[in-house]
Amino acid sequence: AHQRGLRVISDLVVNHTSSDHPWFQEARSNPDSPKRDWHVWSDTVHRYEDARIIFTDTETSNWTWDEEAGAYYWHRFFSHQPDLNYDNPEVIEAIIDVLRFWLDLGLDGFRLDAVPYLIERDGTICENLPETHEILRLLRRTVDEEYPDRVLLAEANQWPEDVVEYFGDGDECHMAFHFPVMPRMFMSVRREEATPMYEILERTPDIPANCQWGLFLRNHDELTLEMVTDEERDYMYSEYAKDPRMKINVGIRRRLAPLLDKGRDEIELMHAILFSLPGSPILYYGDEIAMGDNVYLGDRDGVRTPMQWTADRNGGFSKADFAQLYAPPLMDPLYGYQAVNVEAQLRTQTSLLRWLRRFVALRKEHPVFGLGTYEPLAPSNHRIFAHVRAYEDDVMLCVHNLARSAQYVELDLSRFKGRHPVEIFGRTRFPAVGELPYLLTLAPRGFYWFQLVEDESEEASHDG
Structure with a gap:
């Protein structure tokens, strides 16, 4: 990748592990295990009761009973994703070692997953707590001192005034996703009304000069509707998720092109707005060729189908037997890989892919879009x-x-x-x-x- 002038950042899940992870397996096996305190345990579910349940479709509590451990463990997301205990210094050091491992291999940075939820305190909603920012400052200091010119990107699905805290004074994360802007772009296009975008941008505080927003239209998760009002959420569901299968948790599991009914003008307009705003645009794979989704696949897999490179077997993504693929490639007449693929669009001067490549090159010619007021x-x-x-x-x-x-x-x-x-x-x-x-x-x-x-x-x- 570096030889091609590309930098690579990876997801680093700092908030939790899998329930199959050796750390958790050792923690649950014995109350006296050295790893026992690496996760959050309790004899009762009546702790941290002010914390909301995020995955409302599948979880009824943030606590799950573990028979082997004889205790409840804490998880902000799925029950198979137990949270780490960041009140334990050993956990912090272990995560720093994980960070060092990947940076030593040449990785250029991390998307820090679910950073608002690292710390739990009774009497709070267990989000955006001061101790969380102390941990991030430690991670940033490690990166700056040992691995200069690397980036930390915060995934903090919060209101703008809370997200800016993850920049610190320019000493926490270099970048943070601006989640609340995204649903309001879709809302504005459907309502034909610019006010939602003006309002959320006006509500966005200034950030340190050495930091940057990460802007996006879609990503690998649902189009989240957590940072909107109840009325706005109902409107978005009614307009963009007419089939109940399109809903998941507090959001809509659809790709960009289906959300916009594959309207070329709408797709170009959304990219133009995205590219014009202060921040760094982040594109989700497949959106550059208007890939579709599969709402019949479970969980979030419907927007994570294989990239459609060619019209050949499995869309050119893999030569494996079709039955061996984790997620099948799209094969419907409108969005299937024989109708929508990179190879065909590269051969067409007027294709969305060719247009978007020219648009990206044009934006790069003008630093004002990345640095300007x-x-x-x-x-x-x-x-x-x-x-x-x-x-x-x-x-x-x-x-x-x-x-x-x-x-x-x-x-x-x-x-x-x-x-x-x-x-x-x-x-x-x-x-x-x-x-x-x-x-x-x-x-x-x-x-x-x-x-x-x-x-x-x-x-x-x-x-x-």
Whole structure:
């Protein structure tokens, strides 16, 4: 991967182990085992009662009785995933050794799984506790001192004001997923209303200069609806999960293309919004070719089917016998691997894959998207999501039409008077900005990205 200019980060499950893990097996075998205190045990279920149950579909308690141990063990997720006891210094040291093992092999960093739940305290919801941040600072210090230029990415499905705590003062995680933005993007597109996105971005605090948000449309889990209101959750279920099999826990287990009814305009618009926001976009495998899902597979496997590389056997993913595959490749007429695959899309100039590759390259040309400030414009037309990104002398105007119909918008750009908007996909120069509101018309689900250039900058770019 490094020879191809790729960096690789891996999931590091810091919160729990499997119930089959040797640590847990040794812990349950004997109350006097040295590993007994590596997990959280109790003689009663009446501890940490304020902690919510996360996997509501399958779990009725965060405690499970273990016959061999003769005690209850604590788990925030599935009952076969007992939590580690981070009040035990030996556990912290063991996790640091695991981290060192993989970094010594050349790994470039970790997605730290389920970090809000490392510590338990009675009288709290057992999330986002101060001791958790002490542990993360220790992990970060280890990485900085022993493995420079590696990254820690926090998976903390929390409200923005809680997630920013995982950056610390720039001394905890380098990055964190911004979970609440994602469902509001889908909500805005379906409602044709930009307000949900404006509101959650306004609620997002500033972060340390050496940190970054991780932004995404979909991932390997469900489209989580934990960080929305009850009313918003009901709306999302009614619009995006009409079949009960599409629901799981507190979310929707669907891929990007099926969620958007395979609408090419909608898929492009969602990526444009994602790429325009402050942070680093994270793409889920298969979404770049509009792969589908299989709601008939259990648990989260429906969005984890094999990557569809070619129209050959098993989609080019494996030469194994079809019956040996853990999850079967998609074979339906609309999303099956014979209809949707990388090989075919690379041969088609207008394919989603080719478009997205060009879009990624274009974004990389402009550091403003990764480093710049974000200023919402909030025009009177609520179907338009518009904002300005600025970094040094680079000013970018991003305007997105969430509606299924053509729209116009008037933007107050008077502070940029004299600059020319240059549409960066086709390098088309638009009339100069003046004192009056700047009028734009947008196609259904259309968007513009303009670089606001002064005359000398524009001439220089043409000469280049």
